[in-house]
Amino acid sequence: MNVILGVDIGGSTTKIVAFEEQERVLDCLQVRAGDQITSLYGAIGHILYKCNLTLDQVTAFVLTGVGATMVKGDIYGIPTYRVKEFEAIGKGALELTGFSETLVVSVGTGSAFVMASEKECRHIGGSGVGGGTLTGLASKLLGETHIDAIVAAAQKGSLRQVDLAICDISDEEIPSLPPHVTAANFGKVESTASKEDFALGLINMVFETVGSLAAFACKNTEIKEIVVTGSVAALPMAQKYLDGVGMLHGVKFIIPEKAIFATAIGAALLYFSEFQDEAGSITALEIT
Numbered sequence: 001m002n003v004i005l006g007v008d009i010g011g012s013t014t015k016i017v018a019f020e021e022q023e024r025v026l027d028c029l030q031v032r033a034g035d036q037i038t039s040l041y042g043a044i045g046h047i048l049y050k051c052n053l054t055l056d057q058v059t060a061f062v063l064t065g066v067g068a069t070m071v072k073g074d075i076y077g078i079p080t081y082r083v084k085e086f087e088a089i090g091k092g093a094l095e096l097t098g099f100s101e102t103l104v105v106s107v108g109t110g111s112a113f114v115m116a117s118e119k120e121c122r123h124i125g126g127s128g129v130g131g132g133t134l135t136g137l138a139s140k141l142l143g144e145t146h147i148d149a150i151v152a153a154a155q156k157g158s159l160r161q162v163d164l165a166i167c168d169i170s171d172e173e174i175p176s177l178p179p180h181v182t183a184a185n186f187g188k189v190e191s192t193a194s195k196e197d198f199a200l201g202l203i204n205m206v207f208e209t210v211g212s213l214a215a216f217a218c219k220n221t222e223i224k225e226i227v228v229t230g231s232v233a234a235l236p237m238a239q240k241y242l243d244g245v246g247m248l249h250g251v252k253f254i255i256p257e258k259a260i261f262a263t264a265i266g267a268a269l270l271y272f273s274e275f276q277d278e279a280g281s282i283t284a285l286e287i288t
C-alpha cells in the first residue's frame with residue numbers, strides 16, 4: 001500500500017494525516033514539540049509506527065501551515081510539495097462538510113477567515129484572537145498553560161462572575177440585544193471571581209470574538225452555515241458558545257468531526273487534485 005502524508009505545521013501544533021493513494025484517510029494525529037522541525041519529524045515517525053507503515057511506502061509529503069516555510073527540499077528524498085495554507089483550509093472544510101460554498105474559520109493559535117467554494121478559496125482576513133490568546137492569558141490569570149487544565153477549570157466556571165451582560169446595564173428590552181447577551185467580556189469581574197470563572201470567561205471571549213467576526217463577514221451574503229476548524233474548534237464548549245453567537249446573527253456554526261485535521265486533510269487532497277499527475281517534481285514554495 002502506498003500513502004501520502006499531509007502535514008499542517010502550525011504555530012502551536014503539527015497535524016499529520018495518512019492518506020491511502022485512493023484518497024481514503026488511514027489515520028490522523030496531532031503532536032506538539034518545542035520546535036516545528038522536531039514536531040514534523042516526530043509526527044512522521046509516529047504515524048508510520050501507528051499505521052504499521054514503512055518509509056518506502058510514502059510516495060509524497062504535502063506540507064502546509066506557517067511552519068512549512070522552515071522545511072527546505074525533500075523530506076527523506078521523497079517528493080515533498082507545499083500548498084498554500086488558505087487553500088488547504090478551504091479544501092479541507094468543504095471536504096469534511098460536503099458544502100460547495102461556505103466561510104471557514106480556522107481557529108488555531110490565531111484565527112484565519114477563508115471564503116471557500118469549489119472554484120476558489122479566498123483569504124478574507126484574520127484575527128489575532130485565537131488559541132494563543134487563550135493559553136497566553138490563562139498562564140497569567142490562572143497560572144495554567146496546558147489546554148486540558150484550562151478546559152477542566154472552565155467546566156466549573158460561571159460567566160456571571162466575570163462578564164457584563166446587557167441585563168446588568170439596561171432594564172429595557174432592546175430588540176436586537178437579548179438581556180443575556182454579553183455587553184463586555186470581563187466587564188463585571190466580581191471580587192469573588194475564581195480561577196474557574198476566568199477560564200470560562202477567556203474561552204467564551206475567544207468564541208464570541210471569532211464567531212462575531214465570522215457572522216459579520218457573512219452579512220449580505222447567502223452563507224448561513226459557517227464551518228469552524230482548528231484545534232480550538234474541538235474544545236468541548238465550542239459548539240455551545242458559537243451557537244449563542246449564531247442565534248444573534250441568524251447563522252449556524254458547523255464543527256466537523258475532524259476539525260483539528262481539516263487543514264492537513266485539505267493539503268493532501270490538493271495533492272490529489274493538483275500534483276498527482278506530475279508526481280516526482282517539486283513545486284515552488286507557495287506558502288502565504
Ligand SMILES: Nc1ncnc2c1ncn2[C@@H]1O[C@H](COP(=O)(O)OP(=O)(O)OP(=O)(O)O)[C@@H](O)[C@H]1O
Pocket residue numbers: 009010011012013014030032065066106107108109110111130131132133134135147230231232
Ligand atoms: N492538544 C492541544 N495541544 C495544544 N494546543 C491545543 C490543543 N488542543 C487545543 N489547543 C488550543 O489550540 C491552539 C492551537 O490550535 P491549532 O493546533 O489549530 O493551531 P496551529 O495550527 O498550531 O496554529 P495556526 O493555525 O494559528 O498557525 C492552542 O493555542 C490551544 O489554545
Ligand SMILES: [Mg+2]
Pocket residue numbers: 008010011065106108109230263
Ligand atoms: Mg493551523
